[in-house]
Amino acid sequence: MAEPDHSADIVIVGSGVAGALAAAELAERGADVLIVEAGPRITRDQALATYYDNPSRNWPSGPYPDAPYAPRPSYADPDAYVIQAGEDRFAASYERLVGGTTWHWEATSLRLLPSDFRLRSEFGLGEDWPITYDDLEPWYGAAERALGVAGDPADDLGVTRSDDYPMPPMPLSYMDRQFGTALAGSPYVQVTTPAARNTVPYAGRLACCGSNSCTPLCPSGAKYDALTHVEVAERAGARVLHDTVVHRVAIGDDRRVSTVGFKRPDGSEGTIGGRAFVLAAHAFETPKIMLMSRAENTPDGVGNSSGLVGRNLMDHPYKATWAIADHPVWPMRGPMTITSIENTRWGDWRAERPAFRVAIYNLGWGWATGAPVTTINGFIDQGLEGEALSQAIRETVSRQVMIASLTEQLPDPDNRIVPDFEQRDAIGIPRPKITYRFDDYTHRGMAASEAAHEDILARLGTDPPRHSNGVLAGSHIMGTCKMGRDPQTAVVDPDLRSHDHPNLFLLGSSVFPTGGAANPTLTIAALSLRAVEPILEALSG
Amino acid sequence: MTVRASPTRRQVILASVATGALLVAPPAKAQVALADFMALSQQLAGPWDLDPDIGATYLRALTADPTTRATLDSLIDQGDDGSDAIADLKRTILKQWYLGTYEEDGQPAVATFERALMWRALGFEQPIGTCRGLTGYWSEPPTN
Numbered sequence: 308m309a310e311p312d313h314s315a316d317i318v319i320v321g322s323g324v325a326g327a328l329a330a331a332e333l334a335e336r337g338a339d340v341l342i343v344e345a346g347p348r349i350t351r352d353q354a355l356a357t358y359y360d361n362p363s364r365n366w367p368s369g370p371y372p373d374a375p376y377a378p379r380p381s382y383a384d385p386d387a388y389v390i391q392a393g394e395d396r397f398a399a400s401y402e403r404l405v406g407g408t409t410w411h412w413e414a415t416s417l418r419l420l421p422s423d424f425r426l427r428s429e430f431g432l433g434e435d436w437p438i439t440y441d442d443l444e445p446w447y448g449a450a451e452r453a454l455g456v457a458g459d460p461a462d463d464l465g466v467t468r469s470d471d472y473p474m475p476p477m478p479l480s481y482m483d484r485q486f487g488t489a490l491a492g493s494p495y496v497q498v499t500t501p502a503a504r505n506t507v508p509y510a511g512r513l514a515c516c517g518s519n520s521c522t523p524l525c526p527s528g529a530k531y532d533a534l535t536h537v538e539v540a541e542r543a544g545a546r547v548l549h550d551t552v553v554h555r556v557a558i559g560d561d562r563r564v565s566t567v568g569f570k571r572p573d574g575s576e577g578t579i580g581g582r583a584f585v586l587a588a589h590a591f592e593t594p595k596i597m598l599m600s601r602a603e604n605t606p607d608g609v610g611n612s613s614g615l616v617g618r619n620l621m622d623h624p625y626k627a628t629w630a631i632a633d634h635p636v637w638p639m640r641g642p643m644t645i646t647s648i649e650n651t652r653w654g655d656w657r658a659e660r661p662a663f664r665v666a667i668y669n670l671g672w673g674w675a676t677g678a679p680v681t682t683i684n685g686f687i688d689q690g691l692e693g694e695a696l697s698q699a700i701r702e703t704v705s706r707q708v709m710i711a712s713l714t715e716q717l718p719d720p721d722n723r724i725v726p727d728f729e730q731r732d733a734i735g736i737p738r739p740k741i742t743y744r745f746d747d748y749t750h751r752g753m754a755a756s757e758a759a760h761e762d763i764l765a766r767l768g769t770d771p772p773r774h775s776n777g778v779l780a781g782s783h784i785m786g787t788c789k790m791g792r793d794p795q796t797a798v799v800d801p802d803l804r805s806h807d808h809p810n811l812f813l814l815g816s817s818v819f820p821t822g823g824a825a826n827p828t829l830t831i832a833a834l835s836l837r838a839v840e841p842i843l844e845a846l847s848g
Numbered sequence: 849m850t851v852r853a854s855p856t857r858r859q860v861i862l863a864s865v866a867t868g869a870l871l872v873a874p875p876a877k878a879q880v881a882l883a884d885f886m887a888l889s890q891q892l893a894g895p896w897d898l899d900p901d902i903g904a905t906y907l908r909a910l911t912a913d914p915t916t917r918a919t920l921d922s923l924i925d926q927g928d929d930g931s932d933a934i935a936d937l938k939r940t941i942l943k944q945w946y947l948g949t950y951e952e953d954g955q956p957a958v959a960t961f962e963r964a965l966m967w968r969a970l971g972f973e974q975p976i977g978t979c980r981g982l983t984g985y986w987s988e989p990p991t992n
């Protein structure tokens with residue numbers, strides 16, 4: 308076999324939080340780590356310059372380069388890269404550049420509930436995870452320290468904690484306090500949402516300066532993004548190869564991964580050798596790489612003896628509601644969301660309808676309508692000018708409120724992603740093809756969250772609320788490489804090791820058996836930290 | 849020597865130095881005066897201070913299109929005649945100032961991010977997307 312172009316003890320594909328966090332920890336423990344990243348590398352200043360040059364461009368991907376060799380879907384054009392072949396569309400967005408999607412995440416950092424790990428046992432639905440909340444609890448704490456999570460220990464989030472948040476909670480906005488007064492004594496318990504945004508200087512990064520632009524881009528770096536851990540890994544000796552798109556995993560006679568194959572932006576190819584391999588390319592690209600890796604000894608792709616790679620694709624189906632409050636609440640000042648309702652995530656009704664969480668947004672009507680730009684254009688189109696125009700803008704925008712729910716979606720093996728070998732991207736790599744359908748459980752979740760939104764806004768005092776149509780994407784891509792103990796019904800074991808290939812590990816939300824209603828990233832981070840020891844052990848295997 | 853079709857100011861000066869002659873500007877229709885455009889803008893925008901450098905960008909974008917330019921001439925010289933064309937133009941000018949954007953060759957472009965009037969109208973010292981104060985400044989309503 309030809310010598311690989313590069314090699315390392317541990318090869319990590321994907322520089323998002325899942326890969327970068329493990330890379331940092333592994334490198335700090337002395338391992339020889341190579342991070343392989345499909346997209347380009349940019350600095351925060353470059354992203355900011357692009358953003359300020361065209362603030363309304365393609366939200367939330369606008370600040371980031373459109374690399375033809377590393378295409379990604381966006382809300383603006385969910386079909387440009389992804390092929391939608393199902394009844395419903397999967398309109399998620401993610402980024403492909405060094406640091407990954409946390410460049411534009413919102414930074415909400417919740418733990419799953421103990422019952423989220425036992426959905427089958429407790430409610431007869433979906434799956435149980437092969438690990439429990441208690442197994443993950445110490446790793447959640449470690450993940451909170453790694454990302455830098457601010458939260459209020461007095462808030463009831465349905466979980467027990469063994470240690471404190473590393474930072475005090477985010478100060479509430481004036482708007483949050485209006486909601487707090489309105490919801491006092493109601494069934495909706497408002498909490499300060501734990502978030503990976505610095506409330507004090509932490510880990511060499513500044514405290515939040517209230518840009519109100521967590522998505523698409525934090526100007527100060529107060530919001531965690533995975534560039535942090537890429538840089539920690541590099542300081543500990545890890546190397547990063549960017550503009551390097553992995554498209555194939557090769558398996559040797561011993562069933563171990565021998566190399567990964569990559570393409571460069573000009574379409575030229577190369578290989579990377581190693582002793583342990585980690586795929587952390589997020590829940591579309593990771594299964595796609597595995598399914599593209601067809602060879603004589605892996606006719607159905609790599610790690611796919613269960614036939615489950617790419618299946619059970621999940622999101623958090625999303626409902627947004629917006630209205631004009633009776634009194635000014637002064638939104639758009641401070642981080643984009645600070646408080647939420649979390650007690651709608653637990654209850655014995657979960658057998659009937661999904662858990663959901665309601666985020667109180669601090670964006671005015673924000674992305675729901677394109678405010679404030681659309682609001683201003685609307686008044687100008689009505690013919691307002693001068694003092695009357697500026698007064699109308701201020702009086703209206705200061706009263707805009709928007710709340711939105713993430714709901715739990717059940718795993719369905721027919722919801723899946725496959726590589727489309729007929730339709731390829733600019734460098735000849737198959738594009739993702741999605742078959743997707745929302746079930747009645749999801750539709751009941753949409754109805755329940757809509758009703759809760761009406762109730763919450765009525766308590767605040769608003770005009771009749773408007774709701775988003777149908778089901779929006781939460782953009783929390785999960786499932787596709789299920790974790791479980793049985794090799795027949797799972798892709799990876801509880802250590803996130805492939806059941807088929809002992810030196811192949813998968814990091815990221817692709818391994819989630821179910822998704823709960825909590826944003827996934829803190830769980831991704833906890834699982835990555837927990838996988839470090841097994842990855843090191845695989846080196847000696 | 850012949851001067852190229854659209855000489856820059858520097859080329860014109862160099863040319864006149866070289867020939868020792870003073871070149872006279874071609875007698876095309878006079879430019880829309882920036883001062884006139886600023887007065888019109890001020891009337892439309894109301895209470896805000898407008899920056900003529902930014903205004904010059906909007907004016908250039910508007911007058912690149914001959915029809916819009918004629919409408920602008922007429923609005924400045926004869927005032928609002930109540931026509932749809934004038935109403936449209938006034939809306940375009942207001943959107944420029946409020947959003948800080950304009951159209952160039954049919955494409956949106958940004959003249960100014962931080963000095964768009966929308967931030968002032970919303971009572972913001974600094975635009976969304978920039979550092980806007982110390983942690984927690986958002987706990988009280990704006991004072992301006």
Ligand SMILES: Cc1cc2nc3c(=O)[nH]c(=O)nc-3n(C[C@H](O)[C@H](O)[C@H](O)COP(=O)(O)OP(=O)(O)OC[C@H]3O[C@@H](n4cnc5c(N)ncnc54)[C@H](O)[C@@H]3O)c2cc1C
Nearest residue numbers: 321323324325345403407408413414415553592815826828
């Ligand atoms: C608008 C938005 C807001 C969000 N807000 C939140 C939030 O508040 N809280 C939360 O928990 N989650 C949030 N998320 C989800 C969060 O962004 C993801 O869960 C998280 O980024 C996933 O991390 P990851 O490392 O697995 O994947 P990513 O961050 O997507 O990183 C994967 C990396 O792999 C690289 N890659 C892909 N293909 C290849 C290949 N073939 N070869 C080499 N490299 C490759 C990519 O370029 C990318 O850099 C949000 C998502 C969106 C879109």
